[in-house]
């Protein structure tokens with residue numbers, strides 16, 4: 001599944017409804033993720049950010065509504081296929097402890113039976129862009145700093161060149177200075193290899209730093225979805241204004 005870069009939205013949710021234990025979280029929820037842009041979802045704990053991400057990667061099935069990926073409607077039965085086109089990185093990183101950093105990064109490409117030369121070429125490219133040298137790549141996860149492990153996790157998520165990248169608090173486990181460095185690495189890669197990114201974060205400052213668009217969520221609804229500058233200069237509700245004031 002290739003993303004046509006002229007496609008307005010690489011991911012589209014149409015009229016999604018979802019309840020947990022008869023408690024509605026999403027009701028008639030629609031959302032479009034702009035192609036080859038970074039979109040941040042910001043909102044308080046429990047507003048539905050991670051659930052939205054799980055709907056997009058097929059981990060959760062909506063009660064009602066449609067999901068379109070790269071212009072095609074997908075059904076829950078295709079989830080294995082559609083997930084192959086998505087990279088996924090989370091706060092907990094989840095590197096395999098018995099594999100070196102390099103082997104963590106290349107594992108999926110090996111499973112996909114890429115040639116050894118393509119694997120090594122892709123690994124070198126990502127490692128260079130993310131500032132990971134040979135010494136770091138040969139270490140095991142317990143020998144890495146939090147920031148190094150996060151960059152390894154990002155490289156792993158991007159190994160197969162997924163057109164869509166889902167990041168759930170993927171930058172939050174490190175100190176602010178290391179985080180700034182990782183932002184720079186990440187943005188450099190996004191410049192050379194643009195992809196459609198959904199970034200889930202509590203941190204409005206991170207959203208402003210990294211994203212093209214911000215969607216602010218409150219209790220299963222998007223209360224503002226606009227380019228970053230607009231969210232900052234013209235917050236649509238008091239809640240968005242508070243987020244902007246308190247965090248920027």
Ligand SMILES: Nc1ncnc2c1ncn2[C@@H]1O[C@H](COP(=O)(O)OP(=O)(O)OP(=O)(O)O)[C@@H](O)[C@H]1O
Nearest residue numbers: 020021025043044045046047048049050051052202
């Ligand atoms: N599998 C589940 N079963 C029941 N309730 C769930 C389930 N998953 C999520 N919820 C509920 O749905 C709501 C939204 O959860 P979600 O994890 O999407 O929030 P979030 O915005 O990502 O929060 P946080 O920022 O704390 O991670 C919460 O009230 C949560 O308790």
